[in-house]
Amino acid sequence: MKRLAVLAVSVLLLLLPLSFFLLRPTSPPLLPSRQVFEPDRPLRVYVADLPRELNYGLLDRYWSLPATDSRIPASSDPDHPAPRNHPPYPESPLIKQYSAEYWLLASLRTAAMAAVRVVADWREADVVFVPFFATLSAEMELGWGTKGAFRKEDGNEDYRRQREVVDRVTAHPAWRRSGGRDHIFVLTDPVAMWHVRTEIAPAILLVVDFGGWYKLDSKTASRNSSHMIQHTQVSLLKDVIVPYTHLLPTLPLSENKDRPTLLYFKGAKHRHRGGLVREKLWDLLGNEPDIVMEEGFPNATGREQSIKGMRASEFCLHPAGDTPTSCRLFDAIASLCIPVIVSDEVELPFEGMVDYTEFSIFVSVSNAMRPKWLTNYLRNISKQQKDEFRRNLAHVQPIFEYDTSYSSSRTPDGAVNYIWKKIHQKLPTIQEAIIREKRKPYGALIPLRCHCT
Numbered sequence: 001m002k003r004l005a006v007l008a009v010s011v012l013l014l015l016l017p018l019s020f021f022l023l024r025p026t027s028p029p030l031l032p033s034r035q036v037f038e039p040d041r042p043l044r045v046y047v048a049d050l051p052r053e054l055n056y057g058l059l060d061r062y063w064s065l066p067a068t069d070s071r072i073p074a075s076s077d078p079d080h081p082a083p084r085n086h087p088p089y090p091e092s093p094l095i096k097q098y099s100a101e102y103w104l105l106a107s108l109r110t111a112a113m114a115a116v117r118v119v120a121d122w123r124e125a126d127v128v129f130v131p132f133f134a135t136l137s138a139e140m141e142l143g144w145g146t147k148g149a150f151r152k153e154d155g156n157e158d159y160r161r162q163r164e165v166v167d168r169v170t171a172h173p174a175w176r177r178s179g180g181r182d183h184i185f186v187l188t189d190p191v192a193m194w195h196v197r198t199e200i201a202p203a204i205l206l207v208v209d210f211g212g213w214y215k216l217d218s219k220t221a222s223r224n225s226s227h228m229i230q231h232t233q234v235s236l237l238k239d240v241i242v243p244y245t246h247l248l249p250t251l252p253l254s255e256n257k258d259r260p261t262l263l264y265f266k267g268a269k270h271r272h273r274g275g276l277v278r279e280k281l282w283d284l285l286g287n288e289p290d291i292v293m294e295e296g297f298p299n300a301t302g303r304e305q306s307i308k309g310m311r312a313s314e315f316c317l318h319p320a321g322d323t324p325t326s327c328r329l330f331d332a333i334a335s336l337c338i339p340v341i342v343s344d345e346v347e348l349p350f351e352g353m354v355d356y357t358e359f360s361i362f363v364s365v366s367n368a369m370r371p372k373w374l375t376n377y378l379r380n381i382s383k384q385q386k387d388e389f390r391r392n393l394a395h396v397q398p399i400f401e402y403d404t405s406y407s408s409s410r411t412p413d414g415a416v417n418y419i420w421k422k423i424h425q426k427l428p429t430i431q432e433a434i435i436r437e438k439r440k441p442y443g444a445l446i447p448l449r450c451h452c453t
Helices: 002-023 056-064 100-110 134-144 157-170 173-178 194-200 273-285 300-311 328-334 373-379 383-400 415-438
Strands: 043-047 116-118 127-129 183-186 204-207 261-266 291-294 313-319 338-342 361-363
Touching: 043 100, 043 415, 056 134, 100 116, 100 127, 100 134, 100 183, 100 415, 134 157, 134 183, 157 194, 173 183, 204 415, 261 300, 261 373, 273 291, 273 313, 273 373, 291 300, 300 313, 300 328, 313 328, 328 338, 328 383, 338 373, 338 383, 361 373, 383 415
Parallel strands: 043 116, 043 127, 127 183, 183 204, 261 291, 261 313, 313 338, 338 361
Antiparallel strands: none
8 A cells, every 4th residue: 555655646746747837827929020129120000990080081070160269269260261272280279289190190191201111911010000180189179169078978079089999999909919009099189088098008109298197187186086097107118209290480590590589488377287387487587688488379470479589589498388398399499499498307209319408408497496597507508509509409400390391401201200210119118018918817916117217
């Protein structure tokens, strides 16, 4: 009996490694060759199948609207009634500044960008582009929808469109393959896809900054608000900061003239959240003789004032508004006005590809709030330094141009190509996240971590 027991134990010990091998979870398969990161080849993009009414059809609808935008005076809406030869995307400053969605989709339709290649099969794609004009949809609801209905779901056409986009995209096998991590949504307007953000948070989000994502609204009393997106759902590891479309015309360096004004700012004085710094700066700087602080809206009159003011100034002030950035920064670049960025938490487009310290001044909020500190600092910058800043501004101007008709012998591609290149740089991190997600055992609790900076 003892011999039989010993024999049984020996057999069991021999079988245990075999059973462990047979029963343990299988290792995740190696990445197919199409997913191996190759930085020198074009980014392979599959365009999700959405009906035309969710992109170019929205433009058709916009140009057919008989009324003007309810948020601005009728005389300030350049698009209504629609001009005979209207531009492809609205000229209204409230909408035009967010036009990246239009230019990115146009680049995929024309296949004019060297950085990307459109593929017909989603299985061959590195990323899936979702062709929804989320900004135009949101702005049409804000400007022409029922007043106060934007944050509601009932009677909200923008919400209906958001819901249709998410339902269509998440039902596709491409979404199930990656959990949406390789999908691209263009959300340049801070309120774009406001109702469904938690559902698309794993995706690659193209945003102008993170200000509208994890900051509490000033009216929100509870930190547990269901409308607050968690800080961990936006990240510089997976998301891409894109430039606003500048609203002022580009000034070539050859046409630059004397700039008698030291510092210029035009905009709303009173803003929420981080924009409270703007009000304090206004009070500190408003009475300086060589500083111009103007309140105004970028309508036809305000636009001409801004062109004149920026082109006549050495520096252009860029404090935070409701979010850390605004199109004012890119208007300054187009105007060769050296940006003075007052923010402790700003995110900027194409960092790692562009060095902003070569053409911009960065000032901490604490220093900017000290009386006379900012003006003394700017006055001590030499003419040689300012000239160098301005030459560098002229060099980077084409990088922030969306309109593909803009040509330059120095930079054959503009903002759109830089965005695609930046997305391409994210692929290794995104592919790693997809594989890590696959190997998590069912029921595992993974703590949220912030990877925003």
